[in-house]
Amino acid sequence: MQEKEFSIGIDIGGTNTDFGLVNRRGDISFQDNLKTRTYKHPGDFVTALKNKLTAAIREVGKEKITGIGIGAPNGNVYSGNIELAANLPWKGVIPLRQMVKDAFALPAFLTNDANATAIGEMTYGAAKGMQDFLLITLGTGVGSGFVANGKLIYGHDGFAGELGHVTAIRDGRPCGCGRRGCLETYASATGIVTTAIEFLRQEGIKFDDRMQQDWLLPVWEKNNRVSAKEIYLAARAGDPLAAEIFDFTGKILGQTLADAVAITSPKAIIFFGGLAKAGAYILTPAKKAMEENLLAIFKNKIELIPSGLVERDAAILGAAALAWQ
């Protein structure tokens, strides 16, 4: 029997879907992406995936591919379904593992996108060798993968680790999930933009001389919109309002982390995703608020670490690792 040399990893995000062909050493030999929101029907999405991957599969030989691993928001490892994902264009329950298996005629495996990233970090990244850690993705939404005794914790329903939907602020901002005050409405790329808009509207009214040195306000006044990246660049350039926006975001994140630590007692918390790229701008206030809210037995023990992996690689590698398992 021919040895399988490759697997395919697919990382489905609210905005982008990244995928690649990965060998056993973790080298990605082919990589491409799709805009997730373009596909109103999951069937069209799977067809587009297949079209983009066909040439690469043919090149290495289909018989050398062990299978396809998929990381997706609300992906359920047990059922193979994407269930009620707030940040995807597809509503209800989508049997994506079966759809991919049928389309590619290859074994397929599906889990939560954050769980796939946690597997990637554990195998190749900042969590290498760790037995107990939390992986948190700060992207369009907030996800988490929770590893104890060196194994991903899926829980009874396969949905453990939904830290993005822990209530950070009781009766706070409305969330895509239909509830209020979820961590993801504050500590995601979307959440920090909402915070910026709130702060900027407020600042527009009580414009004071401190604002002379700002450049975030002019950006907002010109375009009537800002992006998470613009807030980051403004903070880096010394804009005090941008720094306040990051402090506020980090504080809410840190308070919620303290509660997650009380339940899971991790060695470290690894941060991944677009907003995590802001590094110390988000992690310094998060660490401060976490420490202030930690039970004494946990204080000064838990590291907050930005991911060491290239963003799209980690999720692809993690998803691909699902197929090896």
Place this chain on the structure above:
Amino acid sequence: MQEKEFSIGIDIGGTNTDFGLVNRRGDISFQDNLKTRTYKHPGDFVTALKNKLTAAIREVGKEKITGIGIGAPNGNVYSGNIELAANLPWKGVIPLRQMVKDAFALPAFLTNDANATAIGEMTYGAAKGMQDFLLITLGTGVGSGFVANGKLIYGHDGFAGELGHVTAIRDGRPCGCGRRGCLETYASATGIVTTAIEFLRQEGIKFDDRMQQDWLLPVWEKNNRVSAKEIYLAARAGDPLAAEIFDFTGKILGQTLADAVAITSPKAIIFFGGLAKAGAYILTPAKKAMEENLLAIFKNKIELIPSGLVERDAAILGAAALAWQ
């Protein structure tokens, strides 16, 4: 080599310490208790334990005892220490496993009291056969044991499952741990008494005709104190203020449970301890608030179950089971 037939289980609580001699089938052949707070020094406590157990050990023969399992607040399975326990009379770090081992000249094992109870429930109680569940103790304080894939989750430091110190109300009531708003300041026997006092003080001022049918207020006015048990008896007798106190307590518990579910995805949550004996009075409002705050993927799936075991038995059995493992 002679087969070991017995183990000793010791459950240390903020108020009472229960202990017993247990055989492999889970029968408790000797059982006694101590008032924990009587012993200002842990050395005196261990001496008192030994005095109370000596006759029972001599009777079955020390050579037939495999070891001693201890469940204690903030008990650390890795170090064998009780570390910074807010509800015990002993401050700092107490090397209790070593002290018990030396005093009895028997192998000793120590873990969190709630973890020991979770082992008891998993072996003999409501969680028998469950792979993924939360055990929550509602006693003097609030503790929890978190089981995933059929194993207790201890986390990196051995302190996973400190649900009692998850922040239920931001900047809420001061807690023995030095922080504010911990679940245990609301959803413990101590917490519900605090709530009752707050409600009764308020009611004393705005005494209305609804209060004519109450008996909780007269109890309070006579003694200037109420107990958790009196609140429960009043609720059972139809006292509307007592029902309100339980509804308030259950609501805060349920909101926090929803967050714990998002992280751990349990099949069920088992309730144990003094306040859990109030059954539906606490669990009905808790279930309602939990469901209102659950992410859609978890709704109507998770059972809240009162412990099926006699209270002091479960913790003794769980602690004793530590020694068998």
